[in-house]
Amino acid sequence: xxxxxxxxxxxxxxxxxxxxxxxxxxxxxxxxxxxxxxxxxxxxxxxxxxxxxxxxxxxxxxxxxxxxxxxxxxxxxxxxxxxxxxxxxxxxxxxxxxxxxxxxxxxxxxxxxxxxxxxxxxxxxxxxxxxxxxxxxxxxxxxxxxxxxxxxxxxxxxxxxxxxxxxxxxxxxxxxxxxxxxxxxxxxxxxxxxxxxxxxxxxxxxxxxxxxxxxxxxxxxxxxxxxxxxxxxxxxxxxxxxxxxxxxxxxxxxxxxxxxxxxxxxxxxxxxxxxxxxxxxxxxxxxxxxxxxxxxxxxxxxxxxxxxxxxxxxxxxxxxxxxxxxxxxxxxxxxxxxxxxxxxxxxxxxxxxxxxxxxxxxxxxxxxxxxxxxxxxxxxxxxxxxxxxxxxxxxxxxxxxxxxxxxxxxxxxxxxxxxxxxxxxxxxxxxxxxxxxxxxxxxxxxxxx
Amino acid sequence: xxxxxxxxxxxxxxxxxxxxxxxxxxxxxxxxxxxxxxxxxxxxxxxxxxxxxxxxxxxxxxxxxxxxxxxxxxxxxxxxxxxxxxxxxxxxxxxxxxxxxxxxx
Numbered sequence: 001x002x003x004x005x006x007x008x009x010x011x012x013x014x015x016x017x018x019x020x021x022x023x024x025x026x027x028x029x030x031x032x033x034x035x036x037x038x039x040x041x042x043x044x045x046x047x048x049x050x051x052x053x054x055x056x057x058x059x060x061x062x063x064x065x066x067x068x069x070x071x072x073x074x075x076x077x078x079x080x081x082x083x084x085x086x087x088x089x090x091x092x093x094x095x096x097x098x099x100x101x102x103x104x105x106x107x108x109x110x111x112x113x114x115x116x117x118x119x120x121x122x123x124x125x126x127x128x129x130x131x132x133x134x135x136x137x138x139x140x141x142x143x144x145x146x147x148x149x150x151x152x153x154x155x156x157x158x159x160x161x162x163x164x165x166x167x168x169x170x171x172x173x174x175x176x177x178x179x180x181x182x183x184x185x186x187x188x189x190x191x192x193x194x195x196x197x198x199x200x201x202x203x204x205x206x207x208x209x210x211x212x213x214x215x216x217x218x219x220x221x222x223x224x225x226x227x228x229x230x231x232x233x234x235x236x237x238x239x240x241x242x243x244x245x246x247x248x249x250x251x252x253x254x255x256x257x258x259x260x261x262x263x264x265x266x267x268x269x270x271x272x273x274x275x276x277x278x279x280x281x282x283x284x285x286x287x288x289x290x291x292x293x294x295x296x297x298x299x300x301x302x303x304x305x306x307x308x309x310x311x312x313x314x315x316x317x318x319x320x321x322x323x324x325x326x327x328x329x330x331x332x333x334x335x336x337x338x339x340x341x342x343x344x345x346x347x348x349x350x351x352x353x354x355x356x357x358x359x360x361x362x363x364x365x366x367x368x369x370x371x372x373x374x375x376x377x378x379x380x381x382x383x384x385x386x387x388x389x390x391x392x393x394x395x396x397x398x399x400x401x402x403x404x405x406x407x408x409x410x411x412x413x414x415x416x417x418x419x420x421x422x423x424x425x426x427x428x429x430x431x432x433x434x435x436x437x438x439x440x441x442x443x444x445x446x447x448x449x
Numbered sequence: 450x451x452x453x454x455x456x457x458x459x460x461x462x463x464x465x466x467x468x469x470x471x472x473x474x475x476x477x478x479x480x481x482x483x484x485x486x487x488x489x490x491x492x493x494x495x496x497x498x499x500x501x502x503x504x505x506x507x508x509x510x511x512x513x514x515x516x517x518x519x520x521x522x523x524x525x526x527x528x529x530x531x532x533x534x535x536x537x538x539x540x541x542x543x544x545x546x547x548x549x550x551x552x553x554x
Binding site: 003005006008009010011012013015016199200203204207208212303304305306307308310329355359395396399405406407419420421422434435436437438443444445446447448449 | 457470473474475484485486487488508523526527528529530542543544545550
């Protein structure tokens with residue numbers, strides 16, 4: 001079939017909604033998300049999970065998933081020192097924390113102490129009441145590695161929410177609740193719309209969201225999380241593979257929702273309804289036979305105008321429990337560099353030996369400011385702009401064109417902006433032409449606004 | 450050729466337009482050449498019978514088929530009239546050592 005313009009616009013509107021859900025920040029609607037989880041299990045002909053646990057970030061949730069499913073051992077709790085019963089009484093039948101507000105309001109102080117005890121006693125160091133900053137034994141991490149504090153906190157949080165060490169989650173249900181219904185829906189959509197119709201619809205409802213959500217946000221989070229776990233808690237690394245992407249699944253759900261709107265009789269969303277409900281209301285999650293682990297959406301998500309994670313004064317993506325991801329124009333920044341960014345000097349930038357890091361520093365410091373403070377030379381000026389050159393020790397020179405917007409701002413001033421161009425550029429015109437993939441001779445704009 | 454901010458529209462012979470598929474319209478029914486994610490501002494093209502196309506092999510490469518005349522608009526830039534013809538749409542890029550990337554204006 002062939003889509004009409006109206007159908008295309010409808011598909012784009014649905015994509016906009018899913019894009020908004022994927023970029024949504026702030027507390028999850030826990031009750032709605034949990035209902036979605038149960039629905040996803042039911043639709044997969046499985047028993048809904050007995051328990052649903054919540055965590056502030058995908059890192060904590062991944063660690064909890066690894067604890068619950070086996071690859072990571074719990075930090076031992078010293079016997080007899082702390083009262084063992086879980087803080088939130090499970091009272092037999094499944095009574096998950098449905099509707100519990102963000103931060104699990106039902107946490108009694110005893111639970112918090114239990115958590116503190118777990119962290120500090122594990123180190124055989126100071127007893128209860130001492131600071132939880134403690135020595136940690138090599139459990140769950142690599143040989144000789146310290147257990148990170150955030151992991152101790154994740155375990156304590158699990159305990160507070162009623163987990164008993166040793167209780168296992170069962171096998172991963174990811175294939176059943178996500179992969180299988182997705183594949184079935186795609187097959188049905190192809191039948192209903194035909195290959196051309198499906199391609200057209202995928203373009204109309206998914207062309208923007210896949211790169212914006214999966215490549216620039218979810219993919220970045222996944223690589224950062226994998227690296228962090230590999231460094232700090234290697235045994236939990238594989239948990240990342242079991243993640244269901246929650247809000248980020250919107251990137252593909254949009255296409256199916258649009259397809260279902262075009263072909264209501266094909267019933268394309270019915271088996272995806274649970275997944276879609278979680279995606280509208282929560283962050284990444286993990287599905288196991290007996291339990292599900294859900295995580296909150298970020299509290300901060302900062303992107304630049306082309307959609308890349310981008311922030312200078314804090315993590316571009318940050319979660320309630322402090323886990324975060326620093327990035328500058330999509331490039332991940334180590335957090336020690338991040339701390340340094342606000343107080344950079346020309347000298348510090350010049351001394352940086354790593355080219356990638358120096359680039360981040362330069363961009364944060366401001367090319368224009370750096371060029372002027374470091375004494376750049378003007379090599380050429382013509383009607384397209386001005387070309388500047390600055391030698392960087394041990395690196396290719398920094399060559400930039402300074403251009404002025406043709407359309408003045410509402411206040412009458414004209415915006416000046418700077419673009420880095422290849423180091424061999426010799427004139428401003430050549431530089432501007434390069435930014436559009438043209439040679440100096442080819443670049444002849446008739447009208448510019 | 451015509452330039453509106455970070456978008457350049459270059460006339461090309463019809464023979465240079467590869468096998469293409471129409472680019473879907475956005476939710477307001479507009480044909481969008483490029484769009485700012487932070488501002489929501491967009492370079493929008495329109496005109497009688499005008500089609501915005503994307504290379505089947507590389508959907509990032511876009512072309513315009515303008516049978517009569519067209520017009521490109523943007524929230525922050527002046528409008529540009531387009532005469533009939535075929536065009537290639539280029540989004541501005543900037544250099545990063547060893548590569549390049551789109552400009553986030």
